[in-house]
Amino acid sequence: MSNGRAVNGFLLDITGVLYNSIYKSDGVAIAKSAEAVDFLYKHSNVKFLSNAKGNSNRNVARRLQRLGINIREEDVITPAPVVAQYCRENKLRPHLFVREDVLQYFDGIDTSSPNCVVMGEVEEGFSFERINRAFRVLIDMPKPLLITMGNGKFFQRVDGPCIDVGAFAAALKFSTNCEVLNIGKPSRFYFEQGINALGMKPEEIVMVGDDLMSDVGGAQACGMRGIQVRTGKWRPDFEKLPVTPDLTADCLYDAVKLIADNGFRL
Amino acid sequence: MSNGRAVNGFLLDITGVLYNSIYKSDGVAIAKSAEAVDFLYKHSNVKFLSNAKGNSNRNVARRLQRLGINIREEDVITPAPVVAQYCRENKLRPHLFVREDVLQYFDGIDTSSPNCVVMGEVEEGFSFERINRAFRVLIDMPKPLLITMGNGKFFQRVDGPCIDVGAFAAALKFSTNCEVLNIGKPSRFYFEQGINALGMKPEEIVMVGDDLMSDVGGAQACGMRGIQVRTGKWRPDFEKLPVTPDLTADCLYDAVKLIADNGFRL
Secondary structure, three states, X not given: OOOOOEOOEEEEOOEOOOEEEXXXXXXXXXXXXXXXXXXXXXXXXXXEEOOOOOOOHHHHHHHHHHOOOOOOHHXXXXXXXXXXXXXXXOOXXXXXXXXXXXXXXXXXXXXXXXXXXXXXXXXXXXXXXXHHHHHHHHHOXXXXXXXXXXXXXXXXXXXXXXXXXXXXXXXXXHHHOOXXXXXXXXXXXXXXXXXXXXXXXXXXXXXXXXXXXXXXHHHHHOOOEEEEEXXXXXXXXXXXXXXXXXXXXXXXXXXXXXXXXXXOEO | OOOOOEXXXXXXXXXXXXXXXXXXXXXEXXXXXXXXXXXXXXXXXXXXXXXXOOOOHHHHHHHHHHOOOOOOHHHEEOHHHHHHHHHHHOOOOEEEEOOHHHHHHHOOOOOOOOOEEEEOOOHHHOEHXXXXXXXHHHHOOOOXXXXXXXXXXXXXXXXXXXXXXXXXXXXXXXXXXXXXXXXOOOOHHHHHHHHHHHOOXXXXXXXXXXXXXXXXXXXXXXXXXXXXXXXXXXXXXXXXXXXXXXEEEOOHHHHHHHHHHOOOEO
C-alpha cells in the first residue's frame, strides 16, 4: 500500500461513522471522529453522504455540532432535498410519508391527486394508519411508484438494530406491486450527488461507511473506493458477504490517519 | 351445469362473505348471508374457514351472532389455535406478535428464549416498536422462522382496502431473510383443517370466498371447488388473474341457492 492511488476527497457516512444513534436523543460521538473531521477539513476535501431521512440538513449538522463534531450544514447531503428536486424535475405529485422536519423541502410541490408516494418514515412517526394511507394511494394507481429515502434492511441504534425503511418498501411492493425507486445509498443517482458536490472524479474519492453493501459496495459500483469501519452497524459476519472493502479500519480516525500517513494515497 | 358433481359440504370464508368489516365496530352483515347460513345448517354441512387473526373463535362467532348471523363457535376455524397447536407439536417457543384476544390459545406454551416469531397483528395494535421487537428476535436467530397467520396482500374494510399481514411478513423477510410459514389460507395445511372438520373428501366440498387467489385458488389447489362472490374485497379486475372460479355469484346467498336448486350439485 506504500504506493496506491491518490485520494483527493472523502465522502463520509454520518450515522455509525461519526456518531451512534440513541432513540429520542442526540446520540453519542464515536471516539475521535471529531478529530478526523477537523483533519479532513484542513488537509483534504470532505462531504457527508447520509441516508438520514428524519431531519433537515440543518438539524443533522446541528446535532453533530452539539456532539462536538464540526460539520457544516452545506456539506451535508441527505435524501429528502434530493427527492424533492427529483419530484420537481419529473412533475411528480407526491403523497408524503415523511418526517415533519423534512416537509420544508417539498414546499411549493403540488401534492394533490398524488402520482407517487415518498417514504422516509420509521420510528415514532410510523403507524399502521400512515403506512395504510400510503398503501391506499399506491393501490389506486395504474402504475404505482414508490420513492424511498434509502432502502436499508436495518439501522443501528445504541439499544440495538432497528428495522429500516427498505423493509416497508418491500411491504408496499408485496401488496401493491409498485415500482420502488430508491433515492439514497446505494443508488448511483444518489452517490452522484456526493461525487458532484466534491467536484472530482469518482476514482479520486473514498467513501467511508459502516454498511458494507450500501456504503462500500455502492461506492465501488460507482468507481469510488469503499472503506469499511468497524463501528455502527458493522458486524463480524460482514466478512461472509460478497463485497470486499478497499480498506477496513476500526474507526474513521484510523482510516483517515492511515491514508494521510500514506501521503493521501490508497 | 344441470348435472355436475355432488356438493356435500361448504367451507365459508367469513369477512367479505358473511359480513363487511368496519374499523372498531362489529361491521355490517352482507344481505341474505344470515339466510344462507341458516339454510346450509339445515340442508347441508357447513364450517367457517377464516384468516381472521384478531379475535378468538368465541368472539368471532359472537360478533356474527350480534349481526343476526347464527354461526356456532365450534364451527369457526381461525389461524391462532391452529398455530398454537403447531407450536406445541413442533416444540416451538414463539415470540408472540398477536392480538390480546388470541393470547389465550398460547397458554402453557413456553415463550422464553424464542425460536420463532408468530405474527397476526395489524391495525390498532401494530406499531413500529412491536414490529421492531419481532425483527430483533428474528435477526438474532441462526435460522429465523416467521409463522404468519395468513399472508394476504390486503383486507377490505368498509372504508377501503387495508394493507395486511402478508406485507409485514415480506418486510421481516427483507430485513432478516427469515423463512415464512403461512398458517392461514391459502396454505394446504390450513385448508386441511377445514376439510378435516367437515370430515369428507375435498372433491365433495366447495369453498366460498371473496379472495380469488387465496380462497378460490387455494381451495382448488387442495382438490375442492372454489366459488368467488362479488362481495368483500372482490374487484372487477380479478378477471385478469390466473385463477378461474368454478362459479362466480353476486353473493353467498345466490351461490347457495343456485347449488341447492341444482340438487346440491355443481
